[in-house]
Each structure stands twice: as C-alpha cells, then as structure tokens.
Amino acid sequence: MRDIAIGIVGAGTVGGGVVKILHKRIDHIRNELGLPIRLARIVDKDGTRLSKLPSACGAVCSADPEDILRDNSIQIVIELVGGTTFAKELVLSALSRKKHVITANKALLAEHGPQIFEAAAKSGVSVYFEAAVGGGMPVIKAIREGLVGNDIFSVTTIINGTCNYILSKMTAEGMAFADVLKETQEKGFAEADPTLDVGGGDTGHKIAILASLVSGGYVPYRSISIEGITAIGKEDISFARELGYTIKLLGIIKKNAPDGELDVRVHPAMLHGNHILASVSDAYNAVLLEGDAVGQILLYGKGAGEMPTASAVVSDIVDVARDILGASAVRVPMHWYSTSRTMQVKPINTVIGRYYLRFTVVDRPGVFASIAGHLGKEGISLASVMQKEGFADKGVPVIILTHAAAEKNLRTALTHIEAMDYIKGRTQVIRIEE
16 A cells, blocks of 8 residues: 655644654554555754654655655645744645645634635645644544534633633732743743733634634634733732632634624633633633534643644544545535635624623722712613722722623723723723623
8 A cells, every 4th residue: 555645844842743643653553543654754944853853753854845845755744834924835835736734823724714725625635723723632623523413503712721821820829910921931831922822812813713613604813802811910810719700711602692693702701610611720721612412512631732732733644644545535625614605703892791890999989889870871780899998009999790781881881980080090891701
C-alpha cells in the first residue's frame, strides 16, 4: 500500500509536539489502524527547532515551505505557523495543488474561513481543524460528526486558558488583575503581549468557528460582540463570591433565541456556584453543548499547550488518512461555510438578561433612590441590593442585581445615572448567565 506522505510547516511548540507524538505512535497508527502514514518533510526557518526534534522521525528537514508544496508525493500539509498572512498564502497554495490541509489556526479560519473552504471545495480536498478550537478536547469532531443527529441550539464555553487561570487566581487569592497577569507572564502562561487573550479576541475567534458550525452558515468574527477581562476588579470577584457567584470569561452561542436571531457573544459573566461551568478552574477549558436529542454534553480538558493541541492535530491526520484510503476526500463537506450564507448575529444591545451593577457613589441620602428611579424608568427591576461600609474615602460601593432586562434599556439608564454628581467612578456591569 502506498504511503500517505505528510509535510509539516512550523516546528514550534505545537509542531514539535506533533512530531513527538508521531515518533511515539506511528507504528501503532500504521500497524494497528492500518494507515500507512509517513512524515516526509518538516519545514521551519529556525534551524534550532529542527535540531531538537526526535532524530528517528525520518523526515527531511529544511527552511523553505516550497519544499513541501512542490513535493507531489505529499498529500497532507499541516500548517502550524500561526498568523493570517503567510499562513493564508501557504494554505491556499497547498489547496490549489490538491493537498489536504490540517491547521490549528483559529484566527485564520475565523477571519478567512470562507475563502479557504471554497478553495478546498474547488480542489476536491479537505481542511481539518480540530486543534483550532479547544486544544485536546474533540469539540469540532463532536459537532461535525458525533452530534450530527442533533440540532445544537446552545453552546457555552470557557475556552481561553489564560483568562480562566487569571480569574481563578484572582478568586482564590484575592489578587488584582494586573498583579496576576504579571505573575502569569513571568511563569510563561501568558504571552508577552496578552491582548488577544485578555481582550477576548482569542475566545472570539474560537466562538466564531463554533457558531458557524452549529448554525450551518458563516458567522463573521467581526459581527460578534467581544469584551475581555481587563476591567474585572478584585472587588467584583469578592462581591460575586459573597452573592454566591463566580466570574468567568464566556463564549456564548444561542441559536434559537426568543426572537429567532442568532445570539453570539464573548464577555465576562457571573455564574451561580452550582452551575456546571463554575468549577472549571486554572488553565482548564470546557465546552457545554446542548442538543435537542442528546440534551447537555460537557467537554472538559486542556484547551492549549504543546501536547493537547498536538493530540488534536494527530487525530486529524488519522481522519484525513482514512478519507484518502476510503476514496472519500471530502467526507465532511464545508461548502456552507461561505459568504453567500453569512449569518446575521443579534446585536448585543437587544440581548435580554440579568446584570450585576457596581456603582461607586458619594455616601449621602437619596443616592440609592435616584439610582433605582433611573433604572425603574427604563423598566429595570431590582432583584437584590448590597451596600458596603468602610469605603467612604474612595466612594461607597452599591451593588445591584437586576431582573431580566434589555441591554439597550440598561445602557440608557446608566447614561443618566453616570451624569449624576454622586457617581465617583466607572460603573461596573457584568452579565449574569443562568
């Protein structure tokens, strides 16, 4: 049986992990699974990375990606360089030469997915991307294959390990965001420039892909409302705990919203302590799926890192190899991931939900009545109120939990409230997810 040759572009953290797994498991894949895969070439501009790979991998190493693209024997190209410029050119070039592509590049698919999947369909080859969302958790395969008998109408995720680690640390030790971020960077858990993580962009890329999968159309990354965790204060963590809640950065998809629109958003949220996602801590991720036939399913595990992500890449290698042997090159079609089927996302200001509000006010009579009056004028009723003592010098925190209200009404009320002379600081708004 002819070997199925593989070329890897990018021998960094994930690429190195893939080589390590193949070095360890390739005999099992070839002999027990009957898949004659062969790692033929590895490309990386950094020669030191190549020198650290297992010597027995048997691949030809070089610095020029064209070595892989020009090699007609290579049927599978694995893109692990990241970014959306060179990676895009590489992937499109591989597809045009009728090579299957495996990628871990969430930003690439979220921002340029339609062009890539259209190119794959034109060439009659596949793009696999399990490692792009959830690391070692098989969430893509679960949605595309395992739950194909379901209409998946709800997805709630904690899908950025850096943010979850920071919030977990703030919760456990009462530290400020900036202090935890600095410590996380020093330990190598966060990037030198953590903006994409803590600003919510990384979660946004992943949730855009998942929303496209469950909606059967293309959900543009730019159409999603995204908020990060940089404004979460340690006092909010403390007050949330006192009220029985935990703060997490969530990626949310609600396909069958009450008004029929697709609700997709990323933002910090308060989860009650008995919510299944409230206990997901440290750098762990979780994806809570809900389908009409299966009910709720939780996937939990490490969403990033060398070996978990590499594990997902290897699972894609096995799937593509099976497709090639079965003469079913496009076994899981992605033709609907197209700009011609762009999905409309519900504007965030029309979302209805409950809210945690923390006002910082001057301690004087009538302040609470004024706040309640402005909220009441916009039809926002109060579920509970808490006022803390001992903060007079900095302003008194007044914490309000609301009943369900439209976000646009809340923002209107806050505009009026924050114009009052008794307000001493920015009002904190955190959504509450049931």
